[in-house]
Amino acid sequence: MTDADVVVVGAGMGGMAAAVTAAERGLRVVLLEKGAKVGGAAAYSGGQVWVGNNHVAARDGIADSAADTLAYVTAAASRDASSLDRRLAEQWIAAAATAARWFEDIGVITWEVIPGYPDYYYPDLPGSRAAGRYLTGAPFDGRRLGADRERLLVSPHFPVGIQYGEMFAWGGMSSRTEWDWDLVAQRRADDVLTFGTGVAAAFFRGVLDRGVDVRTGHEVIGLVVRDGAVTGVRVRGPEGETTISGQVVLCTGAHDWSAELSAKFTGIPDDDGGSVAPNTVTGDAIALVEPVGATPAALPAWAAPVLPGYRLAEPAFDGDTGYRACFEHCLPHTFLVNARGERFCDDAFHPRIVAAALGDEQGGNLPFFMIWDSRHHRKYGLGATPPGGEYPAGLVASAPTLRELAVQLGIPGDALETTAARFNEHAVAGEDPQFGRGTNLSVRLFRGDGRHAANPNVGPVDEPPFFGMRMRLLNTGIAAAGVRTGEHGRVLDGAGAPIPGLFAAGECATRAAAGVGYNSGYSLSRAMAFGFLAASAIADAR
Ligand SMILES: Cc1cc2nc3c(=O)[nH]c(=O)nc-3n(C[C@H](O)[C@H](O)[C@H](O)COP(=O)(O)OP(=O)(O)OC[C@H]3O[C@@H](n4cnc5c(N)ncnc54)[C@H](O)[C@@H]3O)c2cc1C
Numbered sequence: 001m002t003d004a005d006v007v008v009v010g011a012g013m014g015g016m017a018a019a020v021t022a023a024e025r026g027l028r029v030v031l032l033e034k035g036a037k038v039g040g041a042a043a044y045s046g047g048q049v050w051v052g053n054n055h056v057a058a059r060d061g062i063a064d065s066a067a068d069t070l071a072y073v074t075a076a077a078s079r080d081a082s083s084l085d086r087r088l089a090e091q092w093i094a095a096a097a098t099a100a101r102w103f104e105d106i107g108v109i110t111w112e113v114i115p116g117y118p119d120y121y122y123p124d125l126p127g128s129r130a131a132g133r134y135l136t137g138a139p140f141d142g143r144r145l146g147a148d149r150e151r152l153l154v155s156p157h158f159p160v161g162i163q164y165g166e167m168f169a170w171g172g173m174s175s176r177t178e179w180d181w182d183l184v185a186q187r188r189a190d191d192v193l194t195f196g197t198g199v200a201a202a203f204f205r206g207v208l209d210r211g212v213d214v215r216t217g218h219e220v221i222g223l224v225v226r227d228g229a230v231t232g233v234r235v236r237g238p239e240g241e242t243t244i245s246g247q248v249v250l251c252t253g254a255h256d257w258s259a260e261l262s263a264k265f266t267g268i269p270d271d272d273g274g275s276v277a278p279n280t281v282t283g284d285a286i287a288l289v290e291p292v293g294a295t296p297a298a299l300p301a302w303a304a305p306v307l308p309g310y311r312l313a314e315p316a317f318d319g320d321t322g323y324r325a326c327f328e329h330c331l332p333h334t335f336l337v338n339a340r341g342e343r344f345c346d347d348a349f350h351p352r353i354v355a356a357a358l359g360d361e362q363g364g365n366l367p368f369f370m371i372w373d374s375r376h377h378r379k380y381g382l383g384a385t386p387p388g389g390e391y392p393a394g395l396v397a398s399a400p401t402l403r404e405l406a407v408q409l410g411i412p413g414d415a416l417e418t419t420a421a422r423f424n425e426h427a428v429a430g431e432d433p434q435f436g437r438g439t440n441l442s443v444r445l446f447r448g449d450g451r452h453a454a455n456p457n458v459g460p461v462d463e464p465p466f467f468g469m470r471m472r473l474l475n476t477g478i479a480a481a482g483v484r485t486g487e488h489g490r491v492l493d494g495a496g497a498p499i500p501g502l503f504a505a506g507e508c509a510t511r512a513a514a515g516v517g518y519n520s521g522y523s524l525s526r527a528m529a530f531g532f533l534a535a536s537a538i539a540d541a542r
Pocket of ligand 1 (some may be wrong): 010029038043216218220252277476520524
């Protein structure tokens, strides 16, 4: 048996924030990670950490306040106001700003504001900002990890090495023809780590520098309980089953890869779902806390921050699950339709797609399909397929007419033609009076073609041949359900009382601090803030 002051379970964003904090405060920390590498979904992520009223924006002369941040978070959750716990929201907002500054002060990470990137609902919601709330790490030199570099996950979903400012200047996430590929290659050769991989690398370095005992390949399979208090964990590793004593901070992430939990909490059928997170993210905390009387709390399925995507018929690299998030549906010369061949929402803005596809509007729109034309193919490509390239086998249908394409996709051809005609009539002028595609500022900037005149997200679908594929709603390491927690991430029992010795942070904990509202960057921010709070509470009590 090993003795520690704190046992942190899961080495993603929440776990590494908790481990750094506890170790910096002088506690003995063991960090257990069931995967072969550290980083979790955080290392796969875009590395956007949404922090209102943060010191980096203030340094750059951008004005903000905790009150405006709370107003925005509250308004974003207003469709189900009861889903938001105001006390937890206030604690998250304050702690995220404090933790961001503290982690920089103690040398863990250097933050940068993602330039010119607005809140999802700017300017529509009160308290929203045109820029300043998205932090990400300054480029991290992977060589600083030495031999431990091997133990860090690297994102297959983002062009690790380049920075947001560069990507925006080159036309956005989807304008890959315009990118400076020589520079990208140089950054890769120099092992420059950016996006979520860069943030995870910085925290991993911080963990190692503070002498945390990091054990990869170690899965926590149970809690040790004495007299109603959690006093440690049971862990399975290469040496067999052992026990480690200490107060426990669960940071096991979301439930993406548990078919049972995903079916229960998001209701997305297998054929329409999947995940772009690492496959070790399996919702373990929910079962781990059951014996101590804690229960999960869930948000409605329509609030799940899943992403439109698809699955390759063949994996592209060793360990590849084939799931890919799709950004190309946001570009000109494409739209989405349901099985009736009809558009059903602002199909460039993913929260609207998710809400509409999961039945919030018009009685449900699963399955749904992306339809595009030869201009889209020529200009943008799809995922790793370069513009004009051949799409992966078995993924994309193609035909000289929309009617023939519809037959291949199993949707009515006359309806698809009518839909295209209606869309094209206004798309020439970059408009979509039906659903307002191309009006959301964040989508225009981050997911459009900045060089496409009239509208970065809207262009007609009228040049043959036509293409189509069935889409999925992919989980992104952000959970619909998590363990019920209170202030400082204390896990609560069925009666709402804190269970001594047990904390949870990140996506394994309920999203009550943000409720049904979602803005990119909330997840990493909450994980960082509550990891920091949980470890601070343990340190303060000693
Ligand atoms: C492609 C992609 C892009 C994203 N972009 C963003 C973004 O820009 N901004 C944002 O805020 N969010 C983003 N997210 C979501 C974000 O990455 C996650 O919500 C966040 O990482 C959650 O942090 P966490 O600490 O709770 O869990 P994770 O970072 O997922 O870490 C959980 C860790 O726990 C480990 N674990 C699980 N069970 C056990 C066990 N029993 N024993 C030991 N270890 C265990 C897992 O292996 C994993 O390493 C993105 C996600 C993806 C996949």
